Amino acid sequence: MDKKNNKINGEFDLDVIDLSTTAQNLKSKDENSLPKVMKITTLDMSPYSSIYELNGKTMGNVTSYAFYIFDLISKKFNITYEIVMPDQKILGDHKKGVIGLLHERKVDMAVAFLPINPDMHPYISYSPMLTQIELKAMMRRPDNSAIGSGLLAPFTKQVWILIVIAVIISGPIFFGIIFLRSCLWKNSKTDNYTFLQCAWFTYGAILKQGSTIIPKTDSNRVLFASWWIFITILTSFYTANLTAFLTLAEFTLPYKSITDIVNDKRMWSSTSEHYIDYALKQLKIKELENLTKSYENNYEKIYLGDGNHFQQMIKEDYLKDVRANKPQKYRCKFVIMPEIIYKQPVAFAYPKGSLYQEKFDKLLRNLVQFGIIKHLEQRKLPLVPYCPLKLSDNEPGLNMNNLSLPFKILAGGLTLATLTFICEKIGFHVSQIYKRRHNNKKRVFTRNPQILPLVCPANNDFDNQPSTSNPSPTRQSVSMNKKIIYNGREYLEIDTPRRTGKRLIPTRSLSALLFQYNE
8 A cells, every 4th residue: 555545634644653663564464364344333422433324324424533543443454344333322231232232242343432341341352541531510600709709708718717716705715814813913903804895805806996995914915915916917818818809810610529519419410321321330430429329319400521522512502602693791601610520531342352452452552652532632622712711801890799798797787786776775774673673672671760768867756757758850860860981980971951961970079069950
């Protein structure tokens, strides 16, 4: 065969690719041992393998990866092929589908990117691995990024939880340290702050409200300064990260792995008897264990499959919307998860103990080593990415999704302030009612003092009889009034005549004689 005619589509020359020095010597022997017409089977799985009908005969489409490679090899060996499709056009097992035909030796070879399954080794033989198909997830593009709200984005959920815990426990800790210091210093009144003062200090500091607390002792100054330094550093990081988020934010998806999809309880779907479906039947694949357990869940769908095929689908959908003159924001309805779920190795397959496997495997190995299969995969992909994760470099202005939190905080603060005011008002009235009832009970249970008779000794006929006359009301009130110690001296508190006020009269001193009581 002339080397010029041995080039397929003007791209590859298998005489050049086959670098073996004995290739020409074995050429005639290989051709004699191969049949002129080989019976092959395949699957219609574009772009990896596809077929079409020509004059009632099934033909392989050389634009697909598998038949492009097989066409190179068949021309190298100068053979033709006949396609035999299984009754069930699926991958199947040793009893049905493509694998069933190979196991029953009804065909000589399977020309398709078949997933390599170790459980099928007793029934068929695989060629060298041709490539690894990257299985990904495709979903409807979400409206918002998975990072979260604009004001909460600078910190992760764990950081926010720790900040809330720090604010809650710092006030009691400060109060405990101050109380302990007061006890050790024999109830010192210096920096003797209450629990509410310490709690409001921690709350006010984080909101930059300031504080009226001015500690005087060194230990309390260090304690309060440490909280201020913590708040200053925290707010600095928050401000810087918030600025970066609003200017350089990237769109992210809510799922990065199979575990995220399963934990979020989202329903997934895939093509029956395709790579994902076949991989799930292999119980030894650890990456897909969680996916297998969630098979029966019924939630919002996420489509799992071949990443290259997804890119073709998104391209066709985008071009369809362009032809329909749809606005730009409605053209990219779907997005592909950047992370790879699983890499599925694929290969051709032969019946067990095939006489042709060694010859085909040799050329297949050369094609893989020279990167022809990778070239075919890249050639089928779009030259530019359609509908990438980040649609545009020009970020839109902030919307209500980003700024809804400040309005919620304002509404919540006003509501909380109103409820607090109502509680304070109710508490004030309750305390007033309690005081009135308490004072009324004291008045009810207070007994009037018993008036004792006044005995006045005199040298008359009435000396031996007690006087039953009552003392003067003024003197009676003096004897009943209470004593008060004021500035270290003892005073007697009495009502002034006509009960217009109260007066203090010193006792146990000569100055008490200066006071006269008019009836």
